Amino acid sequence: MSRSICSRCLSRSQFTLETSASSPLPLNTAQRAAFSTTSALAANPPKKKGPVTAKPASRQGKTLRLNKNVRESTGKPPAQGERKAFRKKIVLSNTNALEVQGLQDLNLENSSAEKLAHLEGQVLALTDAQVSALRTLDVFKPTQAWNLFRKPATVIRKETVEIAKALESAQGGEDANAKQVIKRILFGEKGSGKTVLQLQAMALALNKGWVVLHFPNGQDLTNNQTSYHPDESGKLYVQPEYTANLLKTIASANQKVLSGMQLSMKHTLPFPVQENISLSRFAEMGANNAENAHAVYIALMKELTAPSKPTTGKGQQRPPLFLGFDAIDHVMRLSKYLNSEAGLVHAHDLALVNDFTRYMTGEHALPNGGMILAAVSESNRAASETLDYLLDTKYGAKTNWAEPRFNPHTGWKAEPMPAWSPYAPFDERVGKALEKMDVQKVEGLSKAEAKGLMEYYALSGVLRGAVTERLVGEKWSLSGGGIIGELEKAAVKTRI
Amino acid sequence: MVFIFGTPFPESQLVSKALRSFYGLGPQACTKLMARFHIHDTARVGALAEKQINNLAGELSEMTLENDARRQLQDNIKRLRDMGTYRGRRHAMGLPVRGQRTRTQIMNARKFNRVERRG
Numbered sequence: 001m002s003r004s005i006c007s008r009c010l011s012r013s014q015f016t017l018e019t020s021a022s023s024p025l026p027l028n029t030a031q032r033a034a035f036s037t038t039s040a041l042a043a044n045p046p047k048k049k050g051p052v053t054a055k056p057a058s059r060q061g062k063t064l065r066l067n068k069n070v071r072e073s074t075g076k077p078p079a080q081g082e083r084k085a086f087r088k089k090i091v092l093s094n095t096n097a098l099e100v101q102g103l104q105d106l107n108l109e110n111s112s113a114e115k116l117a118h119l120e121g122q123v124l125a126l127t128d129a130q131v132s133a134l135r136t137l138d139v140f141k142p143t144q145a146w147n148l149f150r151k152p153a154t155v156i157r158k159e160t161v162e163i164a165k166a167l168e169s170a171q172g173g174e175d176a177n178a179k180q181v182i183k184r185i186l187f188g189e190k191g192s193g194k195t196v197l198q199l200q201a202m203a204l205a206l207n208k209g210w211v212v213l214h215f216p217n218g219q220d221l222t223n224n225q226t227s228y229h230p231d232e233s234g235k236l237y238v239q240p241e242y243t244a245n246l247l248k249t250i251a252s253a254n255q256k257v258l259s260g261m262q263l264s265m266k267h268t269l270p271f272p273v274q275e276n277i278s279l280s281r282f283a284e285m286g287a288n289n290a291e292n293a294h295a296v297y298i299a300l301m302k303e304l305t306a307p308s309k310p311t312t313g314k315g316q317q318r319p320p321l322f323l324g325f326d327a328i329d330h331v332m333r334l335s336k337y338l339n340s341e342a343g344l345v346h347a348h349d350l351a352l353v354n355d356f357t358r359y360m361t362g363e364h365a366l367p368n369g370g371m372i373l374a375a376v377s378e379s380n381r382a383a384s385e386t387l388d389y390l391l392d393t394k395y396g397a398k399t400n401w402a403e404p405r406f407n408p409h410t411g412w413k414a415e416p417m418p419a420w421s422p423y424a425p426f427d428e429r430v431g432k433a434l435e436k437m438d439v440q441k442v443e444g445l446s447k448a449e450a451k452g453l454m455e456y457y458a459l460s461g462v463l464r465g466a467v468t469e470r471l472v473g474e475k476w477s478l479s480g481g482g483i484i485g486e487l488e489k490a491a492v493k494t495r496i
Numbered sequence: 497m498v499f500i501f502g503t504p505f506p507e508s509q510l511v512s513k514a515l516r517s518f519y520g521l522g523p524q525a526c527t528k529l530m531a532r533f534h535i536h537d538t539a540r541v542g543a544l545a546e547k548q549i550n551n552l553a554g555e556l557s558e559m560t561l562e563n564d565a566r567r568q569l570q571d572n573i574k575r576l577r578d579m580g581t582y583r584g585r586r587h588a589m590g591l592p593v594r595g596q597r598t599r600t601q602i603m604n605a606r607k608f609n610r611v612e613r614r615g
Contacts, residue, residue: 224537237534338531 090140091147092131098461099150106130106154106200111207113164116156121452125153130203133253137324138216139199143379145488149460154200155453155484157193157445163201163373170369171208171320179320179369183360185328185434187391188442190378191485197442198324201373205322210370211254211304212322215246215356218330219380222347224337231294236351237337243293243352244286247300251283257319258283265306267299279303294351301355307367321370323359327377331356332387332430348429357433374437386427387434392418394439408444408481444482447472453484454491462492498541500549501556507542514541518556519615520565529555566615577611587611 104110106124126134131152134140146152154160172179186194202212215221226242251258258280263273270292273282279300286296308318325331331347339345347353358364359372376391396417399405404414420426445453451472457463465471479486497504505514515526530539532555533548544552560568576584586593592605 227536227539227543229534337536338527340532340534342528342531 088142090135090142092135092140092152094147094149097148097150098459100153100456100459103151103153103456106203106207108207111164111204113161113168116161116164119156120158120161121156121446121449123153123155123453123456125151126203130206133206133212134199134202136249136253137202137212137214138249139195139202139214139324139326141195144196145493148462148492153456154196155445155449155456156200157197157449159193159197159440159442160200163197164204167201167204167208167371170371172369179367181362181366181369182371182373182438183436184371184373184438184440185391186373186375186440186442187395188376188378189444189480189483191483191489192378192442192444193484194375194378194442195326196484198326198373198375201371202322202324205320205371206253208320209257210320210322211250211257212324213246213250214253214322214324214326215352216326218325218327218347218377219382221350221353222330222335222337224335227290228337228350230340231351236349236354237345238294238351240290240293243297244288244290246352247283247293247297248287250300251280251287255280261303261318263299263303265299265302267295267302269295269299297352298355301364305364305366305368318368320368321366323356323370323372325356325372325374327380327382328374329376329384329387330382332384332433333382333427346429348433357429360433360437362436372437384427384430385421385424386430389418389420389426390431390434391439394434394437395441398439406481444480445476445484445487446482447476450476450479450482450487453487457492498544498549500541501553505541507540509541511535511539511541511544512537515552518561520561521556521559525559569615570611570613573611573613584611587613 100123103123103125104119105127107127110116110119110124140146140152166182166184169178170180170182186197188194198214202214205212220226221239221242226239228237228239230236231238259278261279262276263279263282267273271285271289273285277285282296282303283300286293286300304318304321306318331350331353333347334344335347335350337345337350348357355364359366360374376387401417402414404412406412407415451467451469454463454467454472454475458465458467475487475490476482478490498507499505500514501518503517505517511530512526515521515529516523521529529552530537533551535544535548573584573587577588578584583593587609588611590606590609591598592602593609596602596605
C-alpha cells in the first residue's frame with residue numbers, strides 16, 4: 001500500500017489531494033499547493049519587466065521657466081514671533097528728525113487746566129518718565145506716527161483741556177471731601193484721536209501722582225487667546241496670564257506711587273504675605289505667579305479703592321485712580337471664550353471685565369476720586385448694536401438733536417434720533433454697564449489747533465515749506481474737518 | 497514630549513492640532529472637548545496642566561477613535577453590502593455611491609470606495 005505522505009520529508013504529497021483522480025482537468029502547480037491556505041489570487045502579479053526607460057527629463061511640463069523665475073531662499077526664515085514683534089514694534093524717537101526748539105513738556109507745571117487752556121493749539125512733549133510709564137501701559141500704538149519725530153509729543157486740543165478740568169474736579173481741588181468720579185466713553189471717527197486723548201489723560205494723571213490702570217485693547221481680553229478657567233463660584237472666568245501681565249504693567253507704571261503704599265487689610269490669599277509689604281512688591285508677586293494673579297488683583301484693587309484715612313499714618317493715604325480701557329466695543333458683546341457646554345461666554349462674565357464694569361456702574365466705589373476713561377476703537381470695531389445705539393442716544397440726549405450740526409460728509413444737517421431695531425436683541429448687561437457713563441464725541445481739530453500741529457511738523461523737518469493759512473485750510477479740509485489721523489496722513493505720512 | 501492618551505506630542509504643538517490628529521476626532525469634537533476643560537484656542541500641549549491631560553485622556557478613552565472608528569466605518573459599509581443594497585454594491589464595485597456620473601471624474605470613488613475601506 002502506498003502512503004500519501006512522503007516518508008522522507010513529510011511535506012510533499014505524492015498524490016493530488018484536492019482533486020479526485022477522475023478529474024478530467026489538467027492541474028497546474030499553483031492549485032496543488034496543499035499546505036497554503038492563502039488564495040493564489042491574493043499575491044500581486046509579478047511585475048512585467050519592460051524595456052529599460054531613460055530617466056525623465058529634469059524639467060517637465062510645457063511652461064517656459066526661466067532661471068530668473070526661481071525664487072531663491074535668502075538666509076534663514078524669520079524666527080518664531082519675529083514678524084509679529086516687528087509689526088507691533090513701537091519706535092518713539094527718530095534721530096533724523098530735527099529737534100524742535102522751545103518745545104515745552106507736559107510736566108506737572110503745565111498740567112493744570114488753566115495753563116493748558118493757554119497752551120491750546122500747541123504741541124507739548126511727553127517727559128521721559130511719562131514715556132516709560134505709558135510705554136509699559138501699552139498706550140502707544142504702532143499705527144501712530146511717533147517714529148517720525150525726535151520726541152513723542154501731542155497737540156493740546158480743546159478736549160485735552162476739558163479732560164484736565166475733569167481730572168482736577170475728580171481730585172477735588174483743595175477740598176478733600178469734594179472728590180468725584182468722572183466716567184466717560186470716548187467715541188468718534190477713526191483717527192479722531194480717542195486713544196491719544198486717553199494717553200494725554202494718563203500722562204496728566206501720572207503727573208498728579210494718580211494710580212493708572214489701563215486695558216490697552218479689549219480684543220485681547222475676549223478673543224480666546226489667553227488661558228482661562230472658571231473661578232470658585234463657577235460664574236466668572238479668570239484669565240490668569242492676562243491678569244499677571246496686567247499686574248506687571250500696573251506695578252511698573254506706578255512704581256513710585258505704589259512703593260510708598262502698604263498692604264493695610266487682611267485678604268484671603270492662596271499664599272503667605274508679609275503684613276506690611278509695599279503694594280508694588282505685592283503686585284509683582286501676582287505678576288510672577290499667574291495662578292495667584294487674580295487673587296492679588298482683587299486684593300490690590302480693594303487696597304487702592306479703600307477710603308483714605310490721612311490721620312492714621314503711612315500707607316493709608318491713597319491717591320485717586322485712573323481706569324483706562326481702549327477698544328471697549330470688544331467687551332460689549334459675547335466673547336470668543338467657550339463655557340463647558342461649548343456656548344459663548346458673555347464678555348461681562350470674564351472676571352477682569354466684570355470688575356471693570358462694576359466700576360462703571362458704581363457698584364465698586366472709588367472713594368478717593370478717580371476717572372474711568374474708556375474709548376471705542378474704530379479701526380477694529382467689534383459689532384455691538386447695543387453699544388452703538390446707546391452711544392448715539394446718549395450723545396443725542398446730551399446735545400440737541402433737532403439742531404442741525406456739521407458733518408464734513410453731509411454738511412449742515414439735523415440727524416434723526418436713532419431708533420432701536422425691533423429685530424435685534426437688546427443686551428441688558430451692556431445697557432446696565434453704560435447707564436452711568438457719560439459719552440463724549442471726539443471730533444476734528446479746530447483750524448487753530450491744526451495750524452499748531454502743522455507748525456510742529458514743519459519745525460521737525462517732516463513737512464516742507466511754509467505753513468500758511470492756505471495750506472492748513474487745504475489739509476484741514478482733506479482730513480474731513482481736522483480728523484487728526486487723516487491730517488497726519490495728509491501732511492506727514494504720505495510721500496509723493 | 498507630552499503623552500496624551502498614550503500618544504507623544506511635542507510641547508510646542510497646538511492642543512487643537514494634537515487632538516485632531518486622532519482618527520475620528522474632528523474640529524467640532526475638538527472644540528467641545530477643549531471647551532469642556534477650558535483650554536483656549538492657542539494653547540500649546542506643553543502648557544496643559546496634569547489634570548487637564550488626565551481629563552482629556554479620560555474623555556478620549558470613552559470616544560470611538562482610531563481603529564475602532566475605522567472598524568465602525570467598515571462595518572457600516574459591510575452591512576450595506578450584506579443587505580444587498582445599491583449603496584453596498586457600489587462600494588464593492590469601487591464606483592460612486594450617491595448618483596454621480598461615472599463617465600468622468602470618479603477618481604476619488606475608485607480610490608476610496610471598497611468594502612474594506614481604510615478609513
